[in-house]
Amino acid sequence: MSRRVPAVTVIGGGVIGLAIAWRLARRDVRVTLLERHTPGAGASGAAAGMLSPLKEAGEPGPFLDLGLRSLARYPEFVREIEACAEMEVGYRRDGRLDVAFGADAADGLRRQKELQETVGYTGRLLVPAELRRLEPGLAEDARLGLATEHDHQIDNERLVRALWLAAEREGVDIRSGAGAAGVETDGPGGPVTGVRLDSGEAAATETVVVAAGAWAGALDLPRPLPVRPVRGQIVVLRLVPPALQRVTWGPGCYLVPRADGRLLVGATVEEAGFVVATTAEATRRLLECAIRVVPALAGAEIQGFQVGLRPATPDGLPVIGADPATPGLHFATGHFRNGVLLAPETAELVAAEILDGQAPDPAFTPARFG
Amino acid sequence: MSRRVPAVTVIGGGVIGLAIAWRLARRDVRVTLLERHTPGAGASGAAAGMLSPLKEAGEPGPFLDLGLRSLARYPEFVREIEACAEMEVGYRRDGRLDVAFGADAADGLRRQKELQETVGYTGRLLVPAELRRLEPGLAEDARLGLATEHDHQIDNERLVRALWLAAEREGVDIRSGAGAAGVETDGPGGPVTGVRLDSGEAAATETVVVAAGAWAGALDLPRPLPVRPVRGQIVVLRLVPPALQRVTWGPGCYLVPRADGRLLVGATVEEAGFVVATTAEATRRLLECAIRVVPALAGAEIQGFQVGLRPATPDGLPVIGADPATPGLHFATGHFRNGVLLAPETAELVAAEILDGQAPDPAFTPARFG
Numbered sequence: 001m002s003r004r005v006p007a008v009t010v011i012g013g014g015v016i017g018l019a020i021a022w023r024l025a026r027r028d029v030r031v032t033l034l035e036r037h038t039p040g041a042g043a044s045g046a047a048a049g050m051l052s053p054l055k056e057a058g059e060p061g062p063f064l065d066l067g068l069r070s071l072a073r074y075p076e077f078v079r080e081i082e083a084c085a086e087m088e089v090g091y092r093r094d095g096r097l098d099v100a101f102g103a104d105a106a107d108g109l110r111r112q113k114e115l116q117e118t119v120g121y122t123g124r125l126l127v128p129a130e131l132r133r134l135e136p137g138l139a140e141d142a143r144l145g146l147a148t149e150h151d152h153q154i155d156n157e158r159l160v161r162a163l164w165l166a167a168e169r170e171g172v173d174i175r176s177g178a179g180a181a182g183v184e185t186d187g188p189g190g191p192v193t194g195v196r197l198d199s200g201e202a203a204a205t206e207t208v209v210v211a212a213g214a215w216a217g218a219l220d221l222p223r224p225l226p227v228r229p230v231r232g233q234i235v236v237l238r239l240v241p242p243a244l245q246r247v248t249w250g251p252g253c254y255l256v257p258r259a260d261g262r263l264l265v266g267a268t269v270e271e272a273g274f275v276v277a278t279t280a281e282a283t284r285r286l287l288e289c290a291i292r293v294v295p296a297l298a299g300a301e302i303q304g305f306q307v308g309l310r311p312a313t314p315d316g317l318p319v320i321g322a323d324p325a326t327p328g329l330h331f332a333t334g335h336f337r338n339g340v341l342l343a344p345e346t347a348e349l350v351a352a353e354i355l356d357g358q359a360p361d362p363a364f365t366p367a368r369f370g
Numbered sequence: 371m372s373r374r375v376p377a378v379t380v381i382g383g384g385v386i387g388l389a390i391a392w393r394l395a396r397r398d399v400r401v402t403l404l405e406r407h408t409p410g411a412g413a414s415g416a417a418a419g420m421l422s423p424l425k426e427a428g429e430p431g432p433f434l435d436l437g438l439r440s441l442a443r444y445p446e447f448v449r450e451i452e453a454c455a456e457m458e459v460g461y462r463r464d465g466r467l468d469v470a471f472g473a474d475a476a477d478g479l480r481r482q483k484e485l486q487e488t489v490g491y492t493g494r495l496l497v498p499a500e501l502r503r504l505e506p507g508l509a510e511d512a513r514l515g516l517a518t519e520h521d522h523q524i525d526n527e528r529l530v531r532a533l534w535l536a537a538e539r540e541g542v543d544i545r546s547g548a549g550a551a552g553v554e555t556d557g558p559g560g561p562v563t564g565v566r567l568d569s570g571e572a573a574a575t576e577t578v579v580v581a582a583g584a585w586a587g588a589l590d591l592p593r594p595l596p597v598r599p600v601r602g603q604i605v606v607l608r609l610v611p612p613a614l615q616r617v618t619w620g621p622g623c624y625l626v627p628r629a630d631g632r633l634l635v636g637a638t639v640e641e642a643g644f645v646v647a648t649t650a651e652a653t654r655r656l657l658e659c660a661i662r663v664v665p666a667l668a669g670a671e672i673q674g675f676q677v678g679l680r681p682a683t684p685d686g687l688p689v690i691g692a693d694p695a696t697p698g699l700h701f702a703t704g705h706f707r708n709g710v711l712l713a714p715e716t717a718e719l720v721a722a723e724i725l726d727g728q729a730p731d732p733a734f735t736p737a738r739f740g
Contacts, residue, residue, distance in 0.1 A: 237650055280607055281668035284657035287650045298651035305672070 007031065008354065009195050009205040011180040011219070013039035015156070015339050016332050017211030018163035019347035022081075025170035027355055032203070033172055034195065036179030040160030042213045043339055046234060046308025048256040048264045049156035050247055051341045052096060054116055054148075062363040063317055067338065068119060070345035074152055077344040084169055085162035090155030090259060098146040098249045099131065099138060099293060105251060106144040113146055123148040137244055137294045153247055155258060156340050182220025183208050185326055189222075192328030196220070209330045209350055214274070214309040216319075216333040222326040225319060226369055227334050229274055229309035233282040234266035237290065237300040244294055253289035262303060265290040267337075278305040312336050313369075320349055320364040330354065331366045377401065378724065379565050379575040381550040381589070383409035385526070385709050386702050387581030388533035389717035392451075395540035397725055402573070403542055404565065406549030410530030412583045413709055416604060416678025418626040418634045419526035420617055421711045422466060424486055424518075432733040433687055437708065438489065440715030444522055447714040454539055455532035460525030460629060468516040468619045469501065469508060469663060475621060476514040483516055493518045507614055507664045523617055525628060526710050552590025553578050555696055559592075562698030566590070579700045579720055584644075584679040586689075586703040592696040595689060596739050597704050599644055599679035603652040604636035607660065607670040614664055623659035632673060635660040637707075648675040682706050683739075690719055690734040700724065701736045 010021045013035030021033045035041070051074060053067025078091045100106040113123045126145035131138055134147065168174055179198035186193050194204040210216050214229035239261050248255045256264040268282040283305070290297045313319060313334040323329040332350050335342050349360040359365075380391045383405030391401045405411070421444060423437025448461045470476040483493045496515035501508055504517065538544055549568035556563050564574040580586050584599035609631050618625045626634040638652040653675070660667045683689060683704040693699040702720050705712050719730040729735075 235650075277671040279668070280605075280657045280670045280672060281661055283672060284654055284661065287654035287657075291651055291654065298649070300650045301647040302650060302653060302675070 008207045008209060009034065009203065010209045010211055011195065012211035012213055012215070012333075013164070013174065013176070014042050014044035014211065014213050015040075015160060015163060015343040016213070016335060016346055017209070018160065018167055019343040020209055020211055020332055020350045021172045021174075022163055022167040022170055023347040023351045024354070025167060025172045027351060029355070031167075031172045032205070033167065033174045034178045034180045034197070034203070035174065035176050036198070036215075038176045039164045039174065040157065042215075043232070043308035043310045044156060044160050046232060046306035047156040047340055048234065048254065048266050049090070049154040049159070049340055050096070050254065050256060051152040051154060053341060054112075054119070054121065055096075055249070056338050056341070059115070060118065062361050064119070066318075066345060066361070066364075067341055070342045071152065073344035073348070074154075078154070081159070081162050081166050084166035087158065087162050087165065089158045089162050091152065092154075093152045094246050095147060095149040096151040096247045096249065097135065098148070099142045100144045101139075101142060101251055101292070103143070109144055109146040116148060121148060121150045135244060135246070135248065137296055139293060139295050142293075151247070153256065154340065159340065180212065180219060183210070183222065183329060185222050189325060192326060207328045207330070207354060209332055211332045213333055213335075213339070214311040216311060216331070222329060223323050223366060223369070225331070225333070225366065226314050227311045227319070229272075230312040230336065231270040231272040231275070232267040232308050232310055232337070233270070233278060233286065234264050234306040235283055235286045235290070236303045236305065237263045237265060237297060238303050239263045240296055240300045248293060250289055250293035253286050253293070255290060255293060263297070263300070264306075274309060276307050276309065278307055310336050310339075315368070318342065318346070318364055319366050320346055321360045321366060322353055323366050325367070378577045378579060379404065379573065380579045380581055381565065382581035382583055382585070382703075383534070383544065383546070384412050384414035384581065384583050385410075385530060385533060385713040386583070386705060386716055387579070388530065388537055389713040390579055390581060390702055390720045391542045391544075392533055392537040392540055393717040393721045394724070395537060395542045397721060399725070401537075401542045402575070403537065403544045404548045404550045404567070404573070405544065405546050406568070406585075408546045409534045409544065410527065412585075413602070413678035413680045414526060414530050416602060416676035417526040417710055418604065418624060418636050419460070419524040419529070419710055420466070420624065420626060421522040421524060423711060424482075424489070424491065425466075425521075425619070426708050426711070429485075430488065432731050434489070436688075436715060436731070436734075437711055440712045441522065443714035443718070444524075448524070451529070451532050451536050454536035457528065457532050457535065459528040459532045461522065462524075463522045464616050465517060465519040466521040466617045466619065467505065468518070469512045470514045471509075471512060471621055471662070473513070479514055479516040486518060491518060491520045505614060505616070505618065507666055509663060509665050521617070523626065524710065529710065550582065550589060553580070553592065553699060555592050559695060562696060577698045577700070577724060579702055581702045583703055583705075583709070584681040586681060586701070592699060593693050593736055593739070595701070595703070595736065596684050597681045597689070599642075600682040600706065601640040601642040601645070602637040602678050602680055602707070603640070603648060603656065604634050604676040605653055605656045605660070606673045606675065607633045607635060607667060608673050609633045610666055610670045618663060620659055620663035623656050623663070625660060625663060633667070633670070634676075644679060646677050646679065648677055680706050680709075685738070688712065688716070688734055689736050690716055691730045691736060692723055693736050695737070
């Protein structure tokens with residue numbers, strides 16, 4: 001490894017770390033990105049790519065604002081990435097469908113429509129006949145639907161590859177296989193001096209962005225972060241006719257059809273530490289839900305599985321911003337199920353803080369954790 | 371391919387074809403075995419290896435007799451195969467456990483015990499406390515158990531490898547990748563003259579044994595056989611403590627622990643033509659049953675899947691014996707879920723008919739199909 005001092009070192013090659021590295025490099029910063037495995041090996045590679053801020057944030061507040069701002073950035077973000085990487089990332093704006101089977105779930109959809117309207121989203125409630133005209137494969141006993149045109153989706157695997165390519169083309173030095181063990185400072189309270197690698201080697205740097213996802217809490221940092229892994233499992237089916245056309249949320253799962261003929265069924269939310277495994281009950285439950293929503297999926301072939309560890313925080317909010325106690329230490333983690341959605345805005349916020357001195361919303365500051 | 375005339379050509383490299391080829395070769399017959407893929411690629415490779423004649427034959431009769439005779443041959447069969455192949459095949463004689471949850475199922479176990487006793491099997495009914503002493507991982511609401519010491523099991527994958535090795539050591543010419551398309555005769559009603567391969571090539575032979583499993587019905591034969599494929603799916607889990615010790619049958623599935631730490635959960639019975647696929651509903655149902663029987667399996671890792679096409683006949687009996695209308699044409703197929711159990715006895719019967727002129731039980735004759 002060279003002894004040069006890069007301007008910024010990013011720890012973590014998920015969508016967050018890649019987007020930050022790419023954004024900084026486009027603003028002429030020399031960036032090194034350290035990734036323990038290969039880019040996208042963590043939660044970014046096990047995701048359905050839904051861009052649905054309202055499904056994740058149940059109420060108005062800084063988290064919903066963050067999601068809406070990031071969603072608004074997506075068209076331009078995709079345009080730039082696709083141009084730079086010279087590949088498509090499967091960006092689609094064909095909305096989302098929620099399906100309710102029971103009376104309580106139907107009431108939930110009506111409330112969801114009202115919440116959506118408070119932020120300017122329109123949604124259309126669909127009676128069973130309308131539902132099945134829209135998606136003929138849906139179960140006949142579906143009671144109510146809510147069609148929302150505002151949500152988008154992206155192929156997260158293609159997005160990772162495109163960001164990786166784009167970052168390298170902008171000059172980011174991506175070091176696959178270089179896991180970071182911790183951040184070193186010039187004594188307690190002193191500024192960042194480098195990153196210690198798993199190998200024991202130290203890489204000198206004055207500015208670090210911790211974008212290590214679920215592993216952020218396991219790094220040796222001047223400010224330990226209470227970030228923990230929350231496992232998510234996805235089952236990948238092969239679509240069978242009558243194929244589902246759009247992203248559909250059912251009772252306990254979502255179904256995401258991809259242009260390549262796959263149907264992603266996700267996702268579990270499990271406290272399982274760092275154990276990455278496809279398990280019996282999670283698979284059973286996802287399959288049950290998928291067949292509940294689209295009965296013809298009973299005969300669909302299982303193509304594979306995805307498992308990821310999402311970075312969760314005690315208050316459910318991401319950690320974005322500089323650590324006031326350690327000059328040069330920045331965070332961009334804790335995005336939980338929202339890393340893909342929040343990547344564009346997070347990259348902008350981190351770049352603006354490092355280069356322009358503009359602090360992000362204090363709701364996301366690392367200083368909120370003792 | 372050489373122009374020599376082998377004494378016997380066996381079509382199919384599953385456990386049935388391999389056992390026949392090996393048995394004939396041990397009696398100094400020159401044998402050629404044609405296998406479209408590789409030995410064990412069909413139903414023999416997707417099986418749990420349970421040797422349980424009474425689970426399959428619900429009543430006394432020639433089928434149960436066949437199973438019991440074959441089970442009785444197993445100890446010597448395994449001894450010979452293991453000696454010849456110089457490898458173990460995972461033969462275990464630790465019996466079987468049936469578990470009932472509902473009152474009807476418990477009555478069924480009591481009737482099963484009575485049936486078993488008519489053929490000299492003893493079984494022990496177990497109340498819940500006894501059940502959980504035997505298998506601490508069983509669900510607490512299991513109502514009744516039936517422990518039967520007579521059944522055996524074998525690792526079918528190891529058995530295929532051992533038979534393959536043993537057959538080659540006895541001089542059998544195993545031709546992987548040589549699929550048979552049909553059997554040729556010297557005019558209608560005339561004797562067998564050869565086997566036509568998928569490639570169009572003909573291999574001369576005067577004696578053919580059709581052991582092609584589910585594909586026997588798709589061969590071009592002087593006597594078309596009404597053998598059809600019935601799909602079976604198995605889910606392979608990694609055993610977690612408290613591990614299951616013995617083969618256990620629950621409501622809708624069986625669980626077979628293997629010495630290598632795998633737990634096989636099987637099996638579906640599906641009319642799906644020749645479509646070999648792991649499907650959503652089958653997987654869901656097997657997982658549901660496994661977790662019902664051993665709740666700790668909820669967290670077990672899914673290691674993989676097996677899918678096989680079993681050869682089924684209209685009357686549920688195998689087809690074993692010479693075709694009286696075509697000299698030189700012999701059958702050994704239609705074993706449905708019982709190929710592994712019935713391999714030793716089937717091999718003896720076919721060898722005795724070809725070499726000693728002793729016909730098998732007429733219940734199994736191919737002549738019963740118009």
